[in-house]
Amino acid sequence: MPTVKQLQAELAAAKAEINRLQQQNASLLERLAQSPSTTVPKRVPIATVPHPPASPSSLQLKPPTKRPPPP
Numbered sequence: 001m002p003t004v005k006q007l008q009a010e011l012a013a014a015k016a017e018i019n020r021l022q023q024q025n026a027s028l029l030e031r032l033a034q035s036p037s038t039t040v041p042k043r044v045p046i047a048t049v050p051h052p053p054a055s056p057s058s059l060q061l062k063p064p065t066k067r068p069p070p071p
Helices: 004-034
Strands: none
Touching: none
């Protein structure tokens, strides 16, 4: 069973990945908005789209992935 520290590290890594992907998404949306194409509809930034509340089943932890034991 993973320790609290391992879960916290995994959560921090997931949050960092989400942040990185959101920045990449914003950059790509900006590039798309600047492109001369008029056939692409403008999209609402994802930050303004309301997200549905998380259900209890979605809050459950996934089983840990197999990792080599620490040295």
